[in-house]
Amino acid sequence: MLRMFSTVNGQIERIERPTDGAWLSLTDPTDAELASVSQESGIDLADLRAPLDDEERSRVDAEDDYTMIIVDIPTVEERNGRDWYETIPLSIIVTENLIITVCMQDTPVLHPFMEGTIRGFNTYMKSRFILQILYRNATMYLRYLRIIDRESDRLELKLRHSMQNREILMLLELSKTLVYFTTSLKSNEIVMEKLTTLSRIKQYPEDEDLLEDVITENKQAIEMANIYSGVLANMTDAFASIVSNNLNNVMRIFTIISITLSIPTLIFSMYGMNFQQGGMLGMPLTGNRWGFLIVIVVSMLLSAIVTWFLTRSRLFR
Template identity: 50%
Template sequence: MIKYYCSEQNRITEIESPGEDCWISLVNPTEAEVAAMVNQYGIDADAMRSALDTDERSRIETDENYTMVLVNIPNIETHNDKELYDTIPLSIFVVKKAVITVSLEKTPILEAFANGTVRDFNPAMRSRFVLQILYRTSSLFLQYLRSIDRQSEIVENKLHKSTQNRELIELLKLEKSLVYFTTALRSNEVVLEKLFKNDNIKKYQEDEELLEDVIVENKQAIEMANIYSGILSGMMDAFASVISNNLNVVMKVLAIITAVLSVPTMIFSAYGMNVAAKGMPFAESPYGFLIIVLIAVVCSLIVALIFAKTKMFK
């Protein structure tokens, strides 16, 4: 899918064909759309397809016709009604008369620009547009990191009484997402350092403060990802022991119940043997059965009290 945007009277509007100082947005483009951009702007075909590879690394490429800035942005996938966090590449091509973005999926980063919710956005100011994309990328990383932290707290509360591995698997998925985020943020940081050393991108003096904000946001996201990753790693080790301990407690309670019930079992086994009634206590009494049951119950209660006194039930 391909869309064209331009700024008219300080408002972003969608247009039908590319014009001067426009923004061209490609989301999961077809081969025909890629070929059109390649022919019109002289962009290398492999470079245009780079954002369609989910394993592509962040980098900057320069050519006489364009400058490509490729970064990894956060993404949410839904699987079995569960939100899974991942990263996907986003390519930004700065050409003479336009800015072209290529992504594999729709992202809230670019949708905010298309909806006109980003202040001071003008596709004609190409370097500022690139920085605004990078700034919103870092902000979205921070937003998703806070969401991961909230989800880990929910799973943590479940783990206190859990004897299953389901919660640990959820933590493992969150930790996996943090690894993706940390890797993407670090590679994006390298891109930031190289971005404004590139002479092919026109620079504005007002962009210096925005660049500082982008770097600060990105570093903050890296620190948060590292902190949350360390917390999750330690939490998984701790709660693996908690689950094992909870299972041991359950097994201990079952063993105690078995020991308490074994007392009447032994008594009933002795009286159930095929032996002569002579010599068996209470064999001649009409209340013999009830007496034996009462004795078995009393013996079980005594054993249970002994276990309770020694705090075996705790």
């Protein structure tokens, strides 16, 4: 999808044809849209296609007529009723007259710019626009990191009494997401450092505070990702042990039940054998009127004693 915007009388408006100072937003573009923008702006078609590869690395490329900045942005995808977080590339291409963004998905990073809700946003101010996108990107990372932290807390409560692998696998997925976030944020930090020394991107005095805010937010996101990643790694190991202990407790109960039931089983099995009546071969109490009841009471008493002993034995604690 190709959408064009321009600032008119201080308001962001959508336009049909590119003009000087316009912003062209390409989202999951078709080949025809890419060819049209390439012909209109003089940008190499391969550079326009670069961010459509989800493995594209963050970098800054300075060509003769334009400068291309590729950064990783966070995105959320719903799968099996759950949100999964990952990163995808976003390209910002600056020419003499235009600024062009290319992304494989419709990202919420750019939505406020299209809606005109970003304070001080002007399509003509390309340097500020780039910094505003980077600032918005860093805040999105922080937002998703807080969501991941709350999700890990929710999983922690479930894992306290869980004996299933589902929650642990979800923790592993969150850990993998944090690794992706950390790697992308560090790559973006390198891009920001290059931008501060790139002569093509003019640095205006009024944008110095915004640049400092961008760098600060990105560093904060890196620190949060590292902290959460370490916490999740320790939590995963701890709860893997908890699940194993819970399983051991269940097996302990089953073992006590099995040993307890084996006593009356043994007694009744012996009484079920064929013995001759009378003499030394007869079973005790076989001739007693209350023999059957006495055998049951004795077996139950022995089972109770064994159960009491096993539940207090160190072997089953």
